[in-house]
Structures are given as structure tokens and as C-alpha cells.
Amino acid sequence: MFVGNVEQYTGMNLKTLENLWTAFVEGERDFTGINLAGADLNHWSLSRVDFWGADFSGANLTQANFRRANLKQTQLYNANLVGADLRWADLREAVLTGADLEDARLEGALYNAQTQFPEGFDPGQARMWSLDPGAALATKDLRERDLGGTDLTAADLSGALLVNSQLFGAVLRRANLLSALVGDSDLRYADLSHATLMLADLRGADLRHANLSQANLIGSNLRGCQLAGITLEGALYSDSTQFPRGFQVPNGLHRLAPGASLGGADLSGARLTGIDLRGANLAGANLMHTDLWGACLANADLSGANLLGANLLGTDLTGANLNQTNLMQAIIDMPGDLAGMVALNSQSA
Secondary structure (H helix, E strand, O other): OOOOOHHHOOOHHHHHHHHHHHHHHOOOOEOOOOEOOOOEOOOOEOOOOEOOOOEOOOOEOOOOEOOOOEOOOOEOOOOEOOOOEOOOOEOOOOEOOOOEOOOOEOOOOEEOOOOEOOOOOOOOOOOOEEOOOOOEOOOOEOOOOEOOOOEOOOOEOOOOEOOOOEOOOOEOOOOEOOOOEOOOOEOOOOEOOOOEOOOOEOOOOEOOOOEOOOOEOOOOEOOOOEOOOOEOOOOEEOOOOEOOOOOOOOOOOEEOOOOOEOOOOEOOOOEOOOOEOOOOEOOOOEOOOOEOOOOEOOOOEOOOOEOOOOEEOOOEOOOOEOOOOEOOOOEEOOOHHHHHHHHHHHHHO
16 A cells, blocks of 8 residues: 555545556556656655656655656656655756755766756765766766767766666767776667777677767777667777677778878877877878877877877887977977977977
């Protein structure tokens, strides 16, 4: 039976609660759009339930359990959420104005710029996670979450756990997914252009019709992935990149390895830390703002290349051809004789 004072409900309100409880006990978890305004659900356990678009305005949700529940676009206006457990719940676009969140647990709950909080409430202090462009989500546990269509442009998802997540049509352009675990996720039609997927584990992911143009796939594992209709123009890979069995690497990708032919290639903004490109042909290549920290470019041909703002800290440039190379604003540490050459190139650029 449900918890609460039956006498306060009349007609549809009581029937709605009875139907909710009966269906919940029988295993139903989809209650999208349900109207529970003013209902007394104190101490109810409703973890992992889908309440997308539901109305909880003025409801008594004291110490209710909504862990991992879908509360997207819900109305929680003036709701009593004292002591409620909302950990890892999805509160994107929810309305919580006037809600009482005293002692509520919100660690890992998802929100975005459209979520409306009570006046003075700080989601960061409550340890909630923003799902907006540029979000800081490194090492976060986002497995089995519905993030379809979410705009996470330039978000930091390095080391994040995204196994079996729904990312259909998600925008991950320029996102950092370094060493992320994304296996068995649905990435169909996702925009991963310019994304860093270096050392990422994507085994079994569905990447059909995804856009990975100019993505960094160095050392990534794509075994078992579905790649029909995928766009890979300008993507970077290495000998340690693992493609599905029988996959033929198409033209237009850039293999990064010692002695590689990369003349005129656009590698701007790429994370190439520690990469071995000794003896490579990078003449006229675009390496603007590329992170080459600790890379080996010994004896590489960088003539006419653009390294504006590139990170060259710890980079081995021994014997490299820097004739007419643009090194303006590059971050660099090197011996005095090479520094003099860099200064000369910067002045002439």
C-alpha cells in the first residue's frame, strides 16, 4: 500500500496514486507526464523510475528515494524535498523554484542551464553535474544514462565511464574523451568531430552515421564497433589504434607514426602528447594550438608549418627543419642555439 494520508485525496488524485502504486509493484517504471501535484509521497522509494514531464508541484516528497530517476522537465515547484535522495537523478530542465531542498542528497544529479533552482541554491556546492557545453565531467560515472541529443561541445569527459549509455545524436564536438570507457554505447549520428578519443575504449559501440572527422583515435579501441556510414575524414590514428576485424582504413585519415607523410595536414588543436613523429614530413602542416608536450619531432620536416600557440614543452626538435616555421606564441623550452632559431622564425613569420 502507499504511504500517506488517504483522507486528503479525492477523485482522480487518489486514483492516480493507487494506480501508480499498483503499476509500480507490478514492475512498471514508466510514469512520464503523470500528475502528482500536491501528493504525499514521503518515504516512497522510486529509484530508476521515469517521471519525464511529471508534475510534483507542492508535493510532499520528504525523504523520498529518487536515485537515478528520470526527472527531466518535471514540475517540482514548491515541493517538499527535505531529506530526499536525488543522487544521480536527471534534473535537466526541471523546475525546482520554491522547493525545499534542506538535507536533500544531490551528489551526481544531472542539470543544465535550463534547470530552475530555488533562489540562492548552488548546484556546484551540492556536487551536481552540469550537462552543458564545456562541462567538467572527467572521471564521472555516466554509464547507462540517456544523453541522447545532449550538447556537450568541448566538455571534459576524460576518464569518464559511459558504458552502455544512450548518446544518439549527441554533440561531442571537440570534447575530451581521453581514456574514456564508452563500450556498447549508442553513438549513432553523434557529432564527435575534432574530439579527443585517444586511448578511449569504444568496444562494441554503435557508431553508424557518426561524424568523427578530424577526431583523435590514437591508441583507441574500436573492436566490435558498427561503423557503417561513419565519417572519418581527417581523423588521426596510429599503429596502436584497434579497428574492427576486417575494417579497411579509408583514404583521408592521417596515420601518425615515425616517418609518416603528413605534409599539409590539418592537425590543429589536436592532443599529440608523447607522440613519436621522428623523421616525419610535416612540411606546411597546420599544428596551430596543437599539444605536442613530450613529443618526438627529431629530424622531422616542419618547414613552413604553422605552430602558432602550440605546446612544445619537452618536445624533441633535434635536427628538425624549422625553415619558415611559424612558432609565434608557441610554449617552448629548448637550448639557447635552438631558441635563437625560434626567435628568428617568429620575427620573420
